[in-house]
Amino acid sequence: MTKLSVNVNKIATIRNSRGGNVPNLVKAAQDIEEFGAQGITIHPRPDERHITYQDARDLKKVVTTEFNIEGNPIPKFIELVLEVKPTQVTLVPDGVDAITSNEGWDTIKHKDFLKEVIQIFKNNGIRTSIFVDPDPKMVEGAALTGTDRIELYTESYAIAYENGNKEGVLPFVEAAKLAHELGLGINAGHDLSLNNIQFFKESVPHLLEVSIGHALISESLYLGLENVVNMYLNKLK
Numbered sequence: 001m002t003k004l005s006v007n008v009n010k011i012a013t014i015r016n017s018r019g020g021n022v023p024n025l026v027k028a029a030q031d032i033e034e035f036g037a038q039g040i041t042i043h044p045r046p047d048e049r050h051i052t053y054q055d056a057r058d059l060k061k062v063v064t065t066e067f068n069i070e071g072n073p074i075p076k077f078i079e080l081v082l083e084v085k086p087t088q089v090t091l092v093p094d095g096v097d098a099i100t101s102n103e104g105w106d107t108i109k110h111k112d113f114l115k116e117v118i119q120i121f122k123n124n125g126i127r128t129s130i131f132v133d134p135d136p137k138m139v140e141g142a143a144l145t146g147t148d149r150i151e152l153y154t155e156s157y158a159i160a161y162e163n164g165n166k167e168g169v170l171p172f173v174e175a176a177k178l179a180h181e182l183g184l185g186i187n188a189g190h191d192l193s194l195n196n197i198q199f200f201k202e203s204v205p206h207l208l209e210v211s212i213g214h215a216l217i218s219e220s221l222y223l224g225l226e227n228v229v230n231m232y233l234n235k236l237k
């Protein structure tokens with residue numbers, strides 16, 4: 001079974017567009033867990049355009065499944081994660097003004113930095129994952145950082161699948177096999193959807209967790225959140 005961690009960034013995006021507390025992010029996360037999701041993911045960005053640092057603190061008090069915080073480990077992010085102590089921190093090398101995450105780590109170039117930061121989190125009992133492209137060199141580099149897991153950056157798969165090219169999954173199959181051989185746990189995320197998730201899950205071995213937000217919240221506009229969470233759970237069995 002692959003765990004579904006629902007990324008609730010987009011719920012915060014809607015809330016922030018009016019400045020009040022509608023929709024209520026904390027209640028939505030609790031409901032998502034009640035509907036069966038096995039985790040909640042947030043990605044607080046430095047400008048707090050969706051998830052705020054306070055949201056991370058508030059969610060920590062109520063999330064009873066796996067709590068995953070993603071972000072670029074700049075000093076204030078590191079401080080936040082050490083304060084909140086989620087189940088997992090996923091390190092993502094995104095630029096301050098990036099619209100969304102758009103690349104994996106260069107685990108060779110940033111090996112020393114990643115090693116240092118990962119050790120800090122692990123010393124505090126927080127599982128670590130690093131966002132990487134499905135490139136064997138980057139997976140090998142990840143293993144040298146001491147991280148517990150990698151998160152495979154799935155945008156290229158999603159685009160290929162949308163274009164009818166199922167071979168777009170092959171680099172992910174190879175990356176997952178290699179990561180497993182190197183003792184790394186395997187997560188995946190970015191642009192996964194009800195359309196493309198089942199083929200990904202059936203093709204990629206050792207997949208422990210997927211984090212899904214943008215498509216899942218969009219699909220919920222038509223189908224309802226409870227329904228959509230359960231549709232994903234069925235595809236991830």
Ligand SMILES: CC(=O)[C@@H](O)[C@H](O)COP(=O)(O)O
Nearest residue numbers: 009043070092100101189190
């Ligand atoms: C790490 C990753 O893949 C991102 O998809 C992410 O966490 C989404 O962030 P945004 O909601 O800001 O696009």
Ligand SMILES: NCC(=O)COP(=O)(O)O
Nearest residue numbers: 007189190191211213214
């Ligand atoms: N780590 C990926 C994530 O949390 C959600 O990405 P997306 O589904 O919003 O593209």
